[in-house]
Amino acid sequence: MATLRRLREVPRHLLVCEKSNFGHDKSRHRHLVETHYHNYRVSFLIPECGILSKELKNLVMETGPYYFVKNLPLHELITHEFINTFVKKVFSLEPFVCHCVSASLRIPPSLCSCCALTYNTNIDEDNTAALLPNGKLILSLDKDTYEETGLQGHPSRYSGRKIMKFVVSIDLMDLSCNLDSKKYKRISWSFKEKKPLKFDFLLAWHHTGAEESAMMSYFSSYRIQEHQPKIAVSTMTDLQCPVLQSSELGGKPEVACGAWELLDWLGAVFSDVELNNEPNNFISTYCCPQPSTVVAKAYLCTITGFILPEKICLLLEQLCRYFDEPKLAPWVTLSVQGFADSPVSWREKEHGFRKGGEHLYNFVIFNNQDYWLQMAVGANDDCPP
Amino acid sequence: FQHTNFGWYLKARQGPANLKLKSTRGTDRPRRNVQFFFSVGYSVVAINHVVEFKEKKQEIEKPVAVSELFTSLPIVQGKSRPIKILTRLTIIVSDPSHCNVLRATSSRVRLYDIVAVFPKTEKLFHVACTHLDVDLVCITVTEKLPFYFRRPPINVAIDRGVSFELVYSPAIKDSTMRRYTISNALNLMQICKGKNVIISSAAERPLEIRGPYDVANLGLLFGLSESDAKAAVSTNCRAAILHGETRKTAFGIIATVKKPRPSEADDDSLPACKKAKCED
Numbered sequence: 001m002a003t004l005r006r007l008r009e010v011p012r013h014l015l016v017c018e019k020s021n022f023g024h025d026k027s028r029h030r031h032l033v034e035t036h037y038h039n040y041r042v043s044f045l046i047p048e049c050g051i052l053s054k055e056l057k058n059l060v061m062e063t064g065p066y067y068f069v070k071n072l073p074l075h076e077l078i079t080h081e082f083i084n085t086f087v088k089k090v091f092s093l094e095p096f097v098c099h100c101v102s103a104s105l106r107i108p109p110s111l112c113s114c115c116a117l118t119y120n121t122n123i124d125e126d127n128t129a130a131l132l133p134n135g136k137l138i139l140s141l142d143k144d145t146y147e148e149t150g151l152q153g154h155p156s157r158y159s160g161r162k163i164m165k166f167v168v169s170i171d172l173m174d175l176s177c178n179l180d181s182k183k184y185k186r187i188s189w190s191f192k193e194k195k196p197l198k199f200d201f202l203l204a205w206h207h208t209g210a211e212e213s214a215m216m217s218y219f220s221s222y223r224i225q226e227h228q229p230k231i232a233v234s235t236m237t238d239l240q241c242p243v244l245q246s247s248e249l250g251g252k253p254e255v256a257c258g259a260w261e262l263l264d265w266l267g268a269v270f271s272d273v274e275l276n277n278e279p280n281n282f283i284s285t286y287c288c289p290q291p292s293t294v295v296a297k298a299y300l301c302t303i304t305g306f307i308l309p310e311k312i313c314l315l316l317e318q319l320c321r322y323f324d325e326p327k328l329a330p331w332v333t334l335s336v337q338g339f340a341d342s343p344v345s346w347r348e349k350e351h352g353f354r355k356g357g358e359h360l361y362n363f364v365i366f367n368n369q370d371y372w373l374q375m376a377v378g379a380n381d382d383c384p385p
Numbered sequence: 386f387q388h389t390n391f392g393w394y395l396k397a398r399q400g401p402a403n404l405k406l407k408s409t410r411g412t413d414r415p416r417r418n419v420q421f422f423f424s425v426g427y428s429v430v431a432i433n434h435v436v437e438f439k440e441k442k443q444e445i446e447k448p449v450a451v452s453e454l455f456t457s458l459p460i461v462q463g464k465s466r467p468i469k470i471l472t473r474l475t476i477i478v479s480d481p482s483h484c485n486v487l488r489a490t491s492s493r494v495r496l497y498d499i500v501a502v503f504p505k506t507e508k509l510f511h512v513a514c515t516h517l518d519v520d521l522v523c524i525t526v527t528e529k530l531p532f533y534f535r536r537p538p539i540n541v542a543i544d545r546g547v548s549f550e551l552v553y554s555p556a557i558k559d560s561t562m563r564r565y566t567i568s569n570a571l572n573l574m575q576i577c578k579g580k581n582v583i584i585s586s587a588a589e590r591p592l593e594i595r596g597p598y599d600v601a602n603l604g605l606l607f608g609l610s611e612s613d614a615k616a617a618v619s620t621n622c623r624a625a626i627l628h629g630e631t632r633k634t635a636f637g638i639i640a641t642v643k644k645p646r647p648s649e650a651d652d653d654s655l656p657a658c659k660k661a662k663c664e665d
Contacts, residue, residue, distance in 0.1 A: 002608075003571065003574075003605075003606075003608045006605060006610065006611075007605060007606070011611065124615075124619075125428065125619065126466055160612040160613075160615070160616050160620065161580070161612070161613070161616065161620075162616075162620060162624075164620050354611065354612075354615065355598050355601070355602070355611075355615075379611070
């Protein structure tokens with residue numbers, strides 16, 4: 001019967017595994033990290049490590065502040081001033097041109113990218129807004145709000161029988177080139193008069209060479225608070241780790257474990273689950289995939305907050321350099337989890353929440369600069385790139 | 386006699402809503418129940434009054450004013466939009482004469498946000514689906530279905546925008562009722578194919594309340610697909626509430642809203658036909 005068949009099914013989920021080497025020209029690792037914008041939790045696990053090196057420690061401490069603004073109206077994000085201060089990237093084409101351009105702006109020539117996400121909004125029921133570093137403002141609106149704002153958008157792909165969710169995408173870079181355009185006037189009218197929307201925003205800003213507190217002073221009229229990401233570290237002893245071979249992504253029976261087995265195991269380690277398969281354990285009967293070894297100690301560090309992709313790139317590079325000196329560990333892992341209520345997963349691919357809103361990726365970095373990359377998404381998601 | 390004992394927790398506005406909550410007048414219970422519902426994840430709750438016509442003359446009470454229960458709406462952690470509390474009336478009909486109250490234009494039925502009917506016989510089910518001015522038709526879950534569902538009235542109801550309601554808290558309380566709930570639900574799904582179905586609690590105590598995603602999972606047992614089950618606690622409830630609002634308007638197309646008029650003089654000067662053209 002159809003019901004019984006449906007009950008046996010698991011909710012839809014996708015896991016994409018790939019392997020490559022950091023030295024390869026066509027390696028996509030940087031691109032994939034940089035296009036996953038809204039990162040909630042970053043964890044790395046280093047087997048056979050008791051304390052962290054100084055460089056890694058500094059990087060972890062400097063995953064940067066993020067900001068929380070309450071009741072910020074949307075029209076503040078489309079003002080010329082905001083776009084020029086935080087969103088626009090100034091490319092140094094010609095020194096003279098660059099100097100002139102930068103003189104009229106408040107920041108010296110540098111690259112900057114701003115990321116924002118509404119806080120405490122559930123993507124499947126509320127209106128959500130997100131600002132991506134490439135200058136796109138994505139609004140995920142329910143039917144009533146969409147019809148009231150009067151903006152042009154397209155229906156969400158994961159709406160069900162009746163279309164209840166619409167996605168509006170506004171390109172701020174495009175708008176800022178021509179402030180007198182009809183488009184800008186309409187969007188401005190919609191945000192200011194037709195349907196003024198206000199949200200609590202989480203903001204983060206990556207900048208090189210600009211003043212630190214620009215964001216605090218810009219939004220000083222709203223209640224803006226600066227937060228530092230939470231860092232949790234733990235050292236585990238006698239941890240069972242699966243044996244991996246960088247060339248065998250799918251695993252080889254009796255020789256090495258596969259990529260998805262590793263991901264399961266990693267989840268168990270993060271959740272602090274016993275891996276012994278004890279019969280009297282009520283919580284879990286999971287056991288480490290075989291073949292496995294026991295490592296004397298392992299270092300697990302978790303950073304939670306609103307983390308910019310640029311910082312994760314730096315972390316990834318530093319972890320690659322971990323193997324510059326010979327180490328006992330055969331591999332290290334770096335896992336990144338995205339916000340469940342973000343309207344996009346990678347680039348501008350739509351992300352939804354059916355019963356779980358996971359979109360995460362995991363790097364396994366081997367000592368020969370090979371790496372495995374696993375990207376996982378849940379039910380209402382497009383396939384990862 | 387009249388029960389004022391059912392509350393319906395409504396999920397609406399695409400946020401979880403539960404259309405059934407038992408309310409006992411004069412006690413603190415409804416307030417505690419409502420607060421518990423919101424803390425579990427619902428955005429809209431409806432408090433229900435059940436009316437069963439056992440005697441000849443029956444008066445339907447006025448709905449409980451929400452301001453009686455809460456002087457100010459409770460603030461719920463983790464929710465950015467304000468919560469909503471609605472009132473709902475359920476009429477248990479076992480005789481065709483009971484339906485007359487729905488036809489009367491000046492009855493107190495109009496004061497409720499949502500009107501539901503609980504038909505006890507096949508004829509009344511047919512009438513409820515095809516003619517009665519209600520938003521919800523309740524499906525019995527505590528006993529074996531007294532009649533079989535047939536496709537024509539259910540299709541008419543779906544076209545009219547009337548939703549079918551299944552309740553889950555009897556299933557929590559008792560295992561025999563659990564069997565009836567599931568079998569009645571599966572019977573309904575075979576005919577209606579999962580359209581216009583709402584799942585709500587008939588909770589009297591917080592212990593009988595389940596979170597919205599859990600209720601959506603329960604919908605899978607009832608024969609709904611994953612997206613239909615989620616819609617049963619969100620989108621379909623919103624549709625039912627809007628259907629209730631259309632009863633207060635002219636066919637749901639025009640709604641009158643009292644708005645303060647800044648200056649009467651300008652409008653009066655234009656003749657009527659010119660005015661109509663401007664509004665186009």
